[in-house]
Amino acid sequence: MEKRLEAGWFQRIAWSVLACATLGLLIWIPFLYVAIRRGRGSDWGAFAAFAFYGCVTLPWAIITSDGDGDPILGAVAALCWLTAAAMLLFAVFDDRRPAQGAQPPYAAPAAPAQGQPYGYPYAR
Secondary structure: OOOOOEOOHHHHHHHHHHHHHOOOOOOOHHHHHHHHHHOOHHHHHHHHHHHHHHHHHHHHHHHOOOOOOOHHHHHHHHHHHHHHHHHHHHHOOEOOOOOOOOOOOOOOOOOOOOOOOOOOHHHO
16 A cells, blocks of 8 residues: 655645745755655655755855855755745645545445345355
């Protein structure tokens, strides 16, 4: 059975704000949370990618700190923040509402169809 990770819009926005408001330094934390909760290989891959981003951009920013700044570093950071926010808002978490036609896991069983007898059918 595949694990679902449900979240409302408030939680999605909170994770996105954490990732972007820290200027990318803590961008890996929401993806670590998702990877631990669901355990999919793709979630661990996303965590590894964003952790690598965090490990590379800080030294890159320190090395290129002289002058007006590095436009490539700014473009990479902006693209990474937008990607992380889009993933956290729309792709990573599942909706809380059940799919149409799906029966809740602990609901009463559906009534038999019209003309179908109750009970154990092979006992007759």
